[in-house]
Amino acid sequence: MATKVKKMLFILSKATIENVYAAFIMANGARMEGIEAEIFFTFFGLEAIQKKKLEKLHVATVGNPAMHIPTMLGGLPGMEAFATKMMKKEMEKLDMPPVGEFLEILSDSGVNLWACKLAVEMFHIEESDLIDDLDGILTIGDFYNRADEDGTHLLFI
Amino acid sequence: MENINRNEEGYLTDFSQWTKDVGAEIAKDKEIEMTDQHWKVVDYLQGKHKNEEALSIRGIKKSGVVNIKEFYSLFPGGPLKISTMIAGIPKPKSCI
Numbered sequence: 001m002a003t004k005v006k007k008m009l010f011i012l013s014k015a016t017i018e019n020v021y022a023a024f025i026m027a028n029g030a031r032m033e034g035i036e037a038e039i040f041f042t043f044f045g046l047e048a049i050q051k052k053k054l055e056k057l058h059v060a061t062v063g064n065p066a067m068h069i070p071t072m073l074g075g076l077p078g079m080e081a082f083a084t085k086m087m088k089k090e091m092e093k094l095d096m097p098p099v100g101e102f103l104e105i106l107s108d109s110g111v112n113l114w115a116c117k118l119a120v121e122m123f124h125i126e127e128s129d130l131i132d133d134l135d136g137i138l139t140i141g142d143f144y145n146r147a148d149e150d151g152t153h154l155l156f157i
Numbered sequence: 158m159e160n161i162n163r164n165e166e167g168y169l170t171d172f173s174q175w176t177k178d179v180g181a182e183i184a185k186d187k188e189i190e191m192t193d194q195h196w197k198v199v200d201y202l203q204g205k206h207k208n209e210e211a212l213s214i215r216g217i218k219k220s221g222v223v224n225i226k227e228f229y230s231l232f233p234g235g236p237l238k239i240s241t242m243i244a245g246i247p248k249p250k251s252c253i
Contacts, residue, residue, distance in 0.1 A: 025252060025253060028214060028253060029252055029253075031229070032214065032235055032236070032237055032238065033235050033238070034233070034234035034235035034238075094251075094253070095211070095213050095215050095216065095251075095253065096215075096253055097215050101215075101218075105214055105215065105218060105225060108218075108224065108225035108226045108229075109214065109225055109226075109229060110226075110229060
């Protein structure tokens with residue numbers, strides 16, 4: 001079956017777990033539908049591809065009205081860790097893989113994973129800090145060039 | 158194939174009508190030439206379906222039958238959608 005969306009390019013700029021999973025699930029979902037997919041990790045999104053940080057991402061409990069708890073409570077020590085633990089438990093029930101395993105699945109599924117050059121330099125990140133499955137470090141211009149074909153969509157998360 | 162009941166997407170609505178020939182015929186429609194490795198995957202999927210276990214890409218990774226890279230190369234263009242159609246079982250409903 002012909003599909004109008006041929007390629008999805010995701011720009012992940014945040015490290016909160018709900019945003020990271022949104023990008024991962026949509027990229028994986030694209031591949032499962034026969035659509036090409038790539039993710040460009042920039043700014044805080046880089047946390048999701050740093051070996052030492054990727055399993056320690058949190059859900060945002062402050063400034064997030066959908067948590068349905070007072071913002072003051074969300075700021076208490078341990079609240080983020082608690083909310084994250086609860087969310088991970090629910091994810092496991094749905095067979096959603098942890099971040100590291102998810103990245104492996106994405107890479108094996110043919111999703112290209114790119115780090116943003118400017119953000120890598122800004123945060124003083126070494127290439128050795130980043131996951132082995134990374135396809136490379138790109139400038140935004142390089143990334144736009146990858147969008148240069150019909151049926152490509154860009155999504156900023 | 159005329160006597161086989163399929164829904165509008167092409168999935169079998171009655172698994173008891175499935176035979177290897179039916180599977181191979183659907184595969185041919187999808188331009189897939191079935192090999193032993195394809196049939197092993199089909200067998201795995203049918204086993205999962207029989208036990209009413211949900212299918213997911215993570216499940217494929219853990220299956221021990223096929224790895225994800227190979228899965229994509231065996232059934233190009235949407236591996237789980239296509240392989241389940243060939244296996245005569247319903248299209249998976251999961252988002253992962």
